[in-house]
Amino acid sequence: MIFVLWQPNASHLIHLDDTRAICRHVVAVDNSPEADTGLHARLRAAGIEVIHNANHGGISGAYNQGAQCLLARGCEVLFLLDQDSQLGADFFDGMMQACANVGSDTFIVGPKVFEVNLGRYLPVFSPQARMPKPERIEDHPEGLVPTLFVISSGSAISAAAYRKIGAFREDYFIEYVDIEYGLRATRNDVPVYINTAVELRQQVGQFVKRGIFSTSNHVAWRRYYASRNAVHALRSNSDRWSIHWLIELLTLHQVACVLVCEEHKLRKVVAIAVGYVDGLFGKLGTFEQRHPRVAAFCRH
Structure with a gap:
């Protein structure tokens, strides 16, 4: 174990x-x-x-x-x-x-x-x-x-x-x-x-629900990884499964949940957007290594 x-x-x-x-x-x-x-x-x-x-x-x-x-x-x-x-x-x-x-x-x-x-x-x-x-x-x-x-x-x-x-x-x-x-x-x-x-x-995160939207309310830096890795994993397997269409849907859903349900909206939306672009271009590794200034902004 x-x-x-x-x-x-x-x-x-x-x-x-x-x-x-x-x-x-x-x-x-x-x-x-x-x-x-x-x-x-x-x-x-x-x-x-x-x-x-x-x-x-x-x-x-x-x-x-x-x-x-x-x-x-x-x-x-x-x-x-x-x-x-x-x-x-x-x-x-x-x-x-x-x-x-x-x-x-x-x-x-x-x-x-x-x-x-x-x-x-x-x-x-x-x-x-x-x-x-x-x-x-x-x-x-x-x-x-x-x-x-x-x-x-x-x-x-x-x-x-x-x-x-x-x-x-x-x-x-x-x-x-x-x-x-x-x-x-x-x-x-x-x-x-x-x-x-x-x-x-x-039980993942701190659950918040408002209307049709619900969220685990993760911090901004985790939003970066969720956005980036979703894009990368789905694009990398699009030749086997038709799942690439989920990329934009998942990204928009993340943004909507943040805007409706969460605090620190700017930091989280920035993290999602940067993660989306990094996922498209296969730029992996830690947030701090890729974007030290943005990562610092998203941690505060």
């Missing part, structure tokens, strides 16, 4: 302890800027390996560091988990049973995800369709449901799949990391499934 930490509080550490109680091989990858040596010592004393990644490569870097550690131990299935996710007692048993049911050693399996803020399950997208459309997971009451991608937290990646697909893209840093990985998996003939028998509840 790769458990990613970011300036964890007491509740996050309880989630980590609960995970350790049901999974023997746990690697805590701390992406906090500064190492908490006291915390790391306590975790190691509890049998949890700790890697201080200091946010190098963002969430992708944390996943890759944890994966290399678990692969070196000979682990055959790699679970990804962030500190906010809460697991039921039967989570791992249900997920491992699903992995066994795939019938292959190359796979990605994710739980069905209930988004608390939205009050509904996240949809699935059929990998066969030229023009994928969202399908209700409730319409698939049991078994493994093929999909284009899964949310990273709670997902299981076989060691063989990770070696075949390759590492998570650290030049994406954060946002759309899991979507790009799922699309790349499908292109490399690695099947991706939703396990309908297991549920993961997640």
